[in-house]
Amino acid sequence: MNYIFSKLQDNYYSILKIILFIVAIVAVIWVSPKANMFKYEFSIGTPWNHTDLIAPFDFSIYKTNKQIEEEKEQIIDNFKPYFKYDLQKTEESKAQLNKDFDDAWLANYNNKKDLKRKKYKRILNKILDKVENAGVIQHNSVLEGKDKGSIIRLIKGNQVEEVRLESFYDIRTANEYLFKEIDKLDIDDSTLFKNLLSHSLVQNVFYDEAVSKADMDQLMGKILPTHGLVQKGELIISAGELVNSDKYQILSSLKREYEKEIGTSESKIFIVGGLSLLIVLMFLIEFFYFRIYLSEKYESLKNIVLVLLSQVLLITIADFVFYNYPDFAYVIPYAILPIIVTAFIGSRFAIISHVITILILGFFAPNSFEFFYTQFTAGFIAIFAVKKLDKRADIFRASIYVFVTYMLVYLSMLFVQEGSLDNFSFTFMEYIAGSSILLLLSFPIIFLYEKVFGIITHLSLLELSNTNNPLLMELSQKAPGTFQHSLLVANLASDVLHEIGGDALLARTGAMYHDVGKMNNPLYFIENQGLGGNPHDDLTYEESARIIIGHVLDGIEMARKAGLPEQIIDFIRTHHGTRRVEYFFRLEKRLNPGVEVDKSEFTYHGPAPFSKETAVVMMADSVEAASKSIKQPTEQNINDLVDNIIDDHLANNQFHNANITMKDITIARKVLKKKLLSINHVRIAYPE
Incomplete structure (x- = not known):
């Protein structure tokens, strides 16, 4: 017994490191998705290198992000915005004209020419009524780019009618019409009457943002995520058949539905068991690599804690996004791990920890091969960019290098799979730009790690x-x-x-x-x-x-x-x-x-x-x-x-x-x- 205790005491740090690896393995298994994993790998423009695939169950075909975006753009392009006719503004305009007219007549004619006063007052009201009743529309950004033949929806009281923009006046065209009508009268007081009408003129048709937004949201909500159905037993793709964009979308839909299926309790046990074995193998490789080839750095317990903690945190965040928001998988700054490990321990430690982390995440990421290749390349570029990390600009440079790497990898895969830029995605560009910018979080994380682990960069x-x-x-x-x-x-x-x-x-x-x-x-x-x-x-x-x-x-x-x-x-x-x-x-x-x-x-x-x-x-x-x-x-x-x-x-x-x-x-x-x-x-x- 004393011999056992003596051995334990002599190998205290070695045992503690093994325990840390076990804790990391358990944590990664715990946070990883436990759903079925689609066993087929596929990509656009490549042959189907498996046997004929038959639909195992009924499933809907999901639209691509591009298709959904196109439908949204079509709704926006064809949307007829709502404007509201303000009757109160119209009445105020008339009242203002009558008041100004009476004041001006009194000042100029002292209530003389009463018959003419009534006549001119009636004429001016008639001219103004025509303009205000037709509607003087307020300029709004939603009207930019629309021609006179465009249609809007006009709310008048409880009624909604569709009206062409050419039916309305704006302030400029309204004044032109008013002045033209006064000139037709051929009277001496035309300047006075023009000023009275212009002063009384008000806008009375306004953009109704609340109603427009509600209607737009309702239309957007009606967009269906699917556009077709594959029935159980139907042939999806034959062996050797080229995976085109249509087949790719059907296969992606099958994968998405397949991984939602939990299966029986027995199958779930096999899933968790297989997943656990894969993760254990990955961490065993990392453990022995550290111990054999990086023994000097491996001796520090702080180094092991720092690497394993960073890996577990990144895997936890990534798995959460993969499962709940798969479209945002590329927003996560995966290269932040090798940057941080390089800063504290060294590039060799960073390389193996990055590769192991990306391999583990590749089990769950959408399009595993593309994901691994992209992140593997970006991570190595990040390591090269911050190999010395002797100035803060190195992290900014790494962020730019990673973004350029993402772009080059994406374009090369697009050329291989599509043969053109027709399906180039600006949304994906936004994702990788966001990921590259998030690499700047290395600054506060490095500062925090320095305080927590007592390691200096x-x-x-x-x-x-x-x-x-x-x-x-x-x-x-x-x-x-x-x-x-x-x-x-x-x-x-x-x-x-x-x-x-x-x-x-x-x-x-x-x-x-x-x-x-x-x-x-x-x-x-x-x-x-x-x-x-x-x-x-x-x-x-x-x-x-x-x-x-x-x-x-x-x-x-x-x-x-x-x-x-x-x-x-x-x-x-x-x-x-x-x-x-x-x-x-x-x-x-x-x-x-x-x-x-x-x-x-x-x-x-x-x-x-x-x-x-x-x-x-x-x-x-x-x-x-x-x-x-x-x-x-x-x-x-x-x-x-x-x-x-x-x-x-x-x-x-x-x-x-x-x-x-x-x-x-x-x-x-x-x-x-x-x-x-x-x-x-x-x-x-x-x-x-």
Whole structure:
């Protein structure tokens, strides 16, 4: 029993990863559709590569989206909008004319010529009545593009009649008619009468949006989704027969109806069992691929959780859309998964996780082959676009690349299947455009994942490595010598990692912060002392060692207060590993010969570096600092310095926990020697 518990304890993380995969498998099976799956694959323009297909039951033939859209467009084109005749406006117009006429007559004739007043008033009312009774229509956007012969529906009271647009006046034509009628009278007061009529004229026919919309909705609602029936036992398609557009629609309708059928409880058990086996196989492939070929990344539990969580979420959303809104299957941003995984873990991890996810979704997606091919291609393009992801524009570029890829794949399939662009779908273009735009959700998701999983991306590293960062600004002001040293270490570490492979940006950023703890006591570190005295002269060797060692703990505290991620803090805590402050240790031994010196007082608390990046920063930090003590920086002196320091690191097991090989260390020696020789070159003496 103890042996079993011991094995469980030793393999705790391995067991936990297996449990995570099992949880992911169960979750995917749970959210996946449990309906029958149509076993035939088909596409337009290709032969039917199966036996003769007989209708297993009666089913309706569904219209294509294009057919439904055409019917809708036909309804819109032939629709007669509703306008309402406003009787109240007409009465107000008449009242206004009579009032204005009486006022004008009184002002001009002082109630003289009473007989003429009544005559002209009657004439003006008659002219205005003809216009207002016919209707003065208000201009509306629904009338744009319609000619005078177009028909609208006019609501007058409780009656609705169809009237041609030419029967109505607008303000311009109404005024033209009024003025023409006044000119026929050949009277002296024609200008006055024209002004009176024009002032009284009002629009009294208005577009009735509510009634028009209700009627339009009713007509749209009458559009049937089907247009025909296939009876049970009827031959649908023969073996080898070409799948044309009509056959394709019948087959699609059969597939749609077939997958709605739940079947018996026994068949459902087989469906769920088969589905479960397929999903288990997919995740087993992913598990062993991670474990065998990506073992370094697989070691991180966070990486496994991040990938599996992202896969389960995407599959859940996609399955919901497939089952409830199949027409919108291509709106989902499937390429967001490889973008996110590439940003956090790497492109190789992203490739396999994307392929497995698309394969699983291909079981349920409409037109499985087309779906898989399209998403497979788009996902790879997205990975190439964000392989480094060292600036935010990369995600915008990925979004554009994915959209172009979608278009090219769609057009190529359209040419193969149709042989023309007759069935080109702008609706599909809208779907893939929406999917490409939704890829920009990578920004907030990456930010959220960084907070949740404590993993940083290159985007965050670039922001942290900016020398305008508050903590680096403070370091440059309080400890300028340390700041310059940190920049040199960052460059050295980055150069080494570019040669041996590794995250150069992570090492560069970590190196810039590795000595921030020196800000608390900057003058106790030689690079900040200048030409002044050495404050260590007033301290015991133990006190000096305590201050030197303390900069690591101080740096960790400062970094945490500044909100730096743990990956950066790792460089602070490991850059001296578990080595001794050798200078003060030897002075203490010399001061107290024969006395056992407490080594713990002169030893850094560690830990030793535990990654390739932290190991390289330790090397770069040590050799850069030591190179300042060389009085004659010849090539031989620098080579000896680098070799001695790295040999000392190896002798003290500082790289024992880091995934760095002897070959890597040999290359690191060469790079550091070359760079230090370049940094410390001797300048020629200028003449006085």
